[in-house]
Amino acid sequence: MRYVLRRLGFYLLAAWASLTMNFVIPRLAPGDPATAMFARFEGRISPEALVALKTAFGFTDAPWHVQYFTYLKHLLTGDFGLSYAYYPSPVTEVIGTGLLWTLGLAGCAVIISFAVGTMLGVLAAWNRGGWLDSALAPALAFLGAFPYFWLAMLALYLFGFGLGWFPLRHAYSHDVEPGATLTFIADVGRHAVLPATSIVVATLGGWMLSMRNTMVAVLGTDTLRLAHAKGLPPRQVMLRYAARNALLPNVTGFGMALGFVLSGSLLTEIVFSYPGTGYLLILAVRNQDYPLMQGLFLVITLAVLAANFAVDLLCLWLDPRTRAHA
Amino acid sequence: MRPAGLIASTLFLLLCAACSNEPRPRPPGTLFVSVEQQSAWVRNFNPLFPGAGSRWPTRAGVYECLELYTPSKGDYQPWLATGHTWSEDRRTLRFTLREGVRWSDGKAFTAEDVAYTFQLLRKHAALDAGGVWRFLSDVRAEGAHTVAFQFSRTFIPGFGDLAAQPIVPRHIWELVADPVTFTNPNPVATGPFTQVSVFRNQVYELSRNPYYWQPGKPAVRALRFLAFPTNDQANLALVEGEVDWAGNFVPAVDRTFVAKDPKHHARWFPLFGSTVFLYPNTTQPPLNDVRVRKALSMALDRERLVEIAMYGYTRPADATGLNDAYAGWRDADVADDAWVRHDAKEAARLLDEAGLTKGPDGLRRQADGSPLTLDIEVVGGWSDWVRAGQVVARDLRKLGLQAQLRTYEFSAWQARLQKGEFQLAISWSLDGPTPYTFYKWMLSSATVRAVGEVAPANWQRYGDKETDALLERFEVTDSREEQQALMAQVQRRFSETAPAIPLFPNPSWGESNSKRFTGFPTEANPYARLSPHAEPDSLLVLTALAPREAP
Numbered sequence: 018m019r020y021v022l023r024r025l026g027f028y029l030l031a032a033w034a035s036l037t038m039n040f041v042i043p044r045l046a047p048g049d050p051a052t053a054m055f056a057r058f059e060g061r062i063s064p065e066a067l068v069a070l071k072t073a074f075g076f077t078d079a080p081w082h083v084q085y086f087t088y089l090k091h092l093l094t095g096d097f098g099l100s101y102a103y104y105p106s107p108v109t110e111v112i113g114t115g116l117l118w119t120l121g122l123a124g125c126a127v128i129i130s131f132a133v134g135t136m137l138g139v140l141a142a143w144n145r146g147g148w149l150d151s152a153l154a155p156a157l158a159f160l161g162a163f164p165y166f167w168l169a170m171l172a173l174y175l176f177g178f179g180l181g182w183f184p185l186r187h188a189y190s191h192d193v194e195p196g197a198t199l200t201f202i203a204d205v206g207r208h209a210v211l212p213a214t215s216i217v218v219a220t221l222g223g224w225m226l227s228m229r230n231t232m233v234a235v236l237g238t239d240t241l242r243l244a245h246a247k248g249l250p251p252r253q254v255m256l257r258y259a260a261r262n263a264l265l266p267n268v269t270g271f272g273m274a275l276g277f278v279l280s281g282s283l284l285t286e287i288v289f290s291y292p293g294t295g296y297l298l299i300l301a302v303r304n305q306d307y308p309l310m311q312g313l314f315l316v317i318t319l320a321v322l323a324a325n326f327a328v329d330l331l332c333l334w335l336d337p338r339t340r341a342h343a
Numbered sequence: 344m345r346p347a348g349l350i351a352s353t354l355f356l357l358l359c360a361a362c363s364n365e366p367r368p369r370p371p372g373t374l375f376v377s378v379e380q381q382s383a384w385v386r387n388f389n390p391l392f393p394g395a396g397s398r399w400p401t402r403a404g405v406y407e408c409l410e411l412y413t414p415s416k417g418d419y420q421p422w423l424a425t426g427h428t429w430s431e432d433r434r435t436l437r438f439t440l441r442e443g444v445r446w447s448d449g450k451a452f453t454a455e456d457v458a459y460t461f462q463l464l465r466k467h468a469a470l471d472a473g474g475v476w477r478f479l480s481d482v483r484a485e486g487a488h489t490v491a492f493q494f495s496r497t498f499i500p501g502f503g504d505l506a507a508q509p510i511v512p513r514h515i516w517e518l519v520a521d522p523v524t525f526t527n528p529n530p531v532a533t534g535p536f537t538q539v540s541v542f543r544n545q546v547y548e549l550s551r552n553p554y555y556w557q558p559g560k561p562a563v564r565a566l567r568f569l570a571f572p573t574n575d576q577a578n579l580a581l582v583e584g585e586v587d588w589a590g591n592f593v594p595a596v597d598r599t600f601v602a603k604d605p606k607h608h609a610r611w612f613p614l615f616g617s618t619v620f621l622y623p624n625t626t627q628p629p630l631n632d633v634r635v636r637k638a639l640s641m642a643l644d645r646e647r648l649v650e651i652a653m654y655g656y657t658r659p660a661d662a663t664g665l666n667d668a669y670a671g672w673r674d675a676d677v678a679d680d681a682w683v684r685h686d687a688k689e690a691a692r693l694l695d696e697a698g699l700t701k702g703p704d705g706l707r708r709q710a711d712g713s714p715l716t717l718d719i720e721v722v723g724g725w726s727d728w729v730r731a732g733q734v735v736a737r738d739l740r741k742l743g744l745q746a747q748l749r750t751y752e753f754s755a756w757q758a759r760l761q762k763g764e765f766q767l768a769i770s771w772s773l774d775g776p777t778p779y780t781f782y783k784w785m786l787s788s789a790t791v792r793a794v795g796e797v798a799p800a801n802w803q804r805y806g807d808k809e810t811d812a813l814l815e816r817f818e819v820t821d822s823r824e825e826q827q828a829l830m831a832q833v834q835r836r837f838s839e840t841a842p843a844i845p846l847f848p849n850p851s852w853g854e855s856n857s858k859r860f861t862g863f864p865t866e867a868n869p870y871a872r873l874s875p876h877a878e879p880d881s882l883l884v885l886t887a888l889a890p891r892e893a894p
Contacts, residue, residue: 052758052761052797053753053754053757054395055799056753057395058395062393062472063472063473063474063773063780064784064790064799064800065474066393066474067797067799068468068474069393069468069470069471069474070393070394070469072468072469073392073469099524100396102395102396103385103387103396104392104394104396105389105392105396105523105524105526106387106396106526110386111385114385115382115383115544118544178579185580185583186571186579186580187545187569187570188545189545191543191545191546191567191569192370195543286382286572287382287572287573287576290382290570290571290572291382292382292383292545292570293382293383296382296383297382297383303753303754305754
C-alpha cells in the first residue's frame with residue numbers, strides 16, 4: 018500500500034510539473050493569437066479588425082504569477098475558457114468533437130496491436146527458427162520501417178480508391194444518423210477498418226520484436242529449465258512461466274503507447290479525414306490558441322499519467338519482486 | 344487463442360455488414376460545398392465576431408448585408424437596402440431598406456434591426472471589424488425602412504464597411520447576454536439558408552429560409568458540408584464528384600479535375616486575390632533607397648517566377664501592384680512602368696549608382712565597404728512562396744547580392760514581419776472595394792508604425808506625404824471621376840516611390856461541378872466570383888444556383 022501511495026505522490030508531482038510547463042511554454046512562443054488569426058485572413062479583412070480581435074481575446078497585462086494562479090484555479094474548476102481559433106466556442110466543446118473518436122480508434126488500435134504483437138512475439142520465440150520467426154518478424158519490421166504517412170496513403174489508395182472496399186474518409190457516413198443502431202455501428206466499424214489496420218500494421222512489428230527478444234532471454238534461464246524438468250505441459254511453461262516474465266518491458270511500453278494515443282494519431286486523422294485530437298493540437302499550436310492547447314495538454318498529461326499508474330499496478334500484479342519492495 | 348479468435352470473427356462480421364452497404368443515393372437538391380478545412384465542425388453561427396470561428400456561409404448566406412460589392416463587376420448592387428443617398432454635406436448617409444423582407448422566424452425586418460446591429464458594434468469594440476465607429480457618430484432608424492448614419496467626419500470610403508456589415512435581428516440579439524461570446528447555434532437571419540437541419544462533427548447541413556424575400560429562391564434545397572482536414576482530402580472528393588462547389592487550390596487543375604469530365608467540371612481562377620509582394624524593410628539601409636528597391640525589382644524574372652511558384656495560374660504584377668478586381672481603376676500608363684520588368688543590366692546600373700559596387704570577388708558591397716547580405720523570409724510550409732523566394736534569391740544572386748532564403752515557422756515569421764525585424768519578406772497585401780485600403784496600407788504615413796511595434800500591414804514602414812494628401816481628398820469625394828483621377832495619381836506615386844516590390848496577383852480559387860446544379864459563375868458569365876471564399880459574392884451564387892433534377 019505504501020508503494021501505491023508513494024507512486025501516487027510522484028504522479029501528483031509530475032502532473033504539477035507538466036501543467037506548469039504547459040503554462041510557460043506557449044507564452045515563450047513569438048507572436049500572439051490575435052495577430053495570428055488576423056494574419057490567417059491574408060488581407061481579406063480590414064486592419065481595424067486586429068483591434069477588434071485583441072479586444073475580444075482580452076489580453077491581460079497582469080503579472081505572470083497572477084496569471085499562473087488564475088490558470089491553476091481555472092484548471093481545478095474545469096474552466097478551460099474559450100478557444101481562440103474557434104472563438105467563441107468553449108474549449109471543452111472543441112475537444113469534445115474529437116476526443117471520443119481518437120480514444121476509440123487509436124485506443125483500440127494500440128490494444129489490438131499490443132495484444133496481437135505480443136502474442137506473435139511469444140510464439141516466435143517459442144518456435145525459434147520457425148516460419149513466424151524467420152518470415153513474419155522481418156516482414157513486419159519491414160512494414161513498420163515505412164513512413165506511416167506513406168503506408169496509410171497507399172492503403173487508402175489501394176483499398177479505398179482503387180478497389181472501393183472501404184470508405185475514403187470520415188468516421189461514419191454523412192447520411193447515417195448516429196445512434197445505438199446496428200446500421201450506425203456497422204458503418205463506424207467499416208470506416209475504422211482502414212485507419213485502425215494501418216496503425217496496427219505500422220506498430221505490430223515493434224511489439225512482436227521486443228517481446229520475442231525478451232522471451233528468448235527468459236527461455237534460457239534456470240527457471241525455465243526447472244519448469245521443463247518438473248514436467249509441466251509446454252503450453253503452461255510458455256504462457257505462465259516464460260511469457261509472464263518476459264512481458265514486463267512490453268507492458269511498460271504499452272503504458273507509454275496508451276498515454277500517447279491522444280496526441281499521436283495526427284497522421285491517421287489527416288489521411289483518413291478522421292475526427293480527433295491530433296489535428297486539434299496542431300491547429301491550436303498554429304493559431305497560438307493557448308486555451309485549446311492548455312485543455313489538450315491537460316487531457317494528454319492526465320492520460321499519460323493515468324496509463325502509467327495503471328501499468329504500475331499491473332506490474333505489481335505481474336512481478337512479485339515489486340511487491341516485496343513495497 | 345480464444346480472444347484473438349473472437350476479435351477476428353467480430354471484425355469479419357463487421358466487414359460483412361459493411362460490404363453489404365450499397366452507396367446510398369444523394370439527397371436530391373442538396374449542394375455539397377467545400378470551403379473551410381477542418382477535421383471536425385464546431386457549431387458557431389455568430390456573424391458579428393470578425394474571427395474565423397463561424398461556419399461558412401454565416402456572414403454571407405445565412406446573414407445578409409445592405410449592399411453587395413462584386414469585384415467582377417466593380418460595382419455595388421442593392422440587397423437588403425434598395426439604395427442609398429448622401430446628404431449635401433456628405434455627413435449623413437441614408438439607406439432605403441427593401442420592403443417585405445422577413446427574418447427566418449417570420450418577423451418583419453425593419454430599420455430598427457439595422458440600427459441595433461450598429462449599436463452593438465458601438466457597445467462591443469470586439470465586433471467592430473471594419474472600425475466603423477471611428478468615423479460614425481450616430482445611427483438612427485427613420486421610420487420602418489430608412490436608416491440614417493451620422494458621420495463624425497466626411498469619410499466616403501466608410502460606405503464599403505457599412506454596406507458589407509451582416510445585419511442581425513434586434514428581437515433575438517437583445518436577449519443575448521454577451522454577443523461577443525455567443526455561438527448562435529440556431530441562427531435567425533434574412534439569408535437564403537438559415538435552418539441548421541443537421542449538425543454533427545463531420546457534417547452539417549443548412550436548409551432554406553422559409554421566409555426568404557426573393558420569390559422562388561433559393562432553388563437549392565440545402566447545403567451540405569463535409570469535414571476535410573486538408574486540401575488533399577477535399578480535392579479527392581472534388582475529383583470524385585462528391586463535392587459540387589469548392590474553393591481549393593488544385594495542382595494541375597485542368598488535367599486532374601477538368602479533364603475528368605469536361606462537360607461538367609469547370610474551374611475559374613480570376614486574378615482577384617490579393618497581390619503578393621516582396622517587402623523591403625525601408626527602415627534599413629540600403630533598402631531605404633528607392634534605386635535599390637527598383638533594382639531588386641528589375642532583377643526578378645517574374646515570368647519564370649509565376650511559372651515555377653504558381654504553376655502559371657497567374658501573371659507577373661504590373662507597376663500599379665493592383666490585382667484584376669481593380670481593373671476599372673488601373674492607370675494603363677503607370678502599369679507599363681519599367682521597374683517591374685526584368686532588366687538585369689539596368690538593375691546593375693542602379694545598384695552601382697546607389698553606391699553598391701562590386702568588389703573583386705564579384706559581390707556587391709555597401710558604401711562603407713561592408714559586404715551586403717539580404718535575407719528573404721517566408722513561412723516554411725507554404726510551398727508556393729518558398730518556391731517564389733528561391734527564384735527571387737537566385738535572381739538577386741545573379742546581380743552580385745548575397746541573397747539567402749530563410750524559412751520560419753508561421754508565428755515567428757509573422758512576428759518578425761509585423762515588428763519590422765526583417766530585411767526582405769514575401770507576404771500578401773490588403774484588399775477593399777476600392778484601391779483606397781490597398782494604397783493606404785502601402786504608402787500612407789498614418790499607417791507607419793515604429794520598428795518593434797506590431798503593424799497589421801505596411802510592413803515596409805513607408806510613408807509618403809504626397810500620397811497622404813491625395814488619400815485625404817479621396818476620403819471626401821463621392822464623384823467617381825474625381826476618385827478615379829486621384830487614384831491615378833496615387834498609382835503614379837506608388838510607381839515612383841516603389842515602397843514594396845509587387846510579384847504577382849493571387850488567383851481566387853473556384854471549382855464547380857455542374858452535373859447536378861446549374862448557374863455557376865464562369866469567365867463568360869462573371870456575375871460573381873466563383874470562389875466560395877469570396878464574400879459577399881457567395882450570396883449571389885447561392886441564390887442563382889438551381890438543381891438539374893426536380894427537387
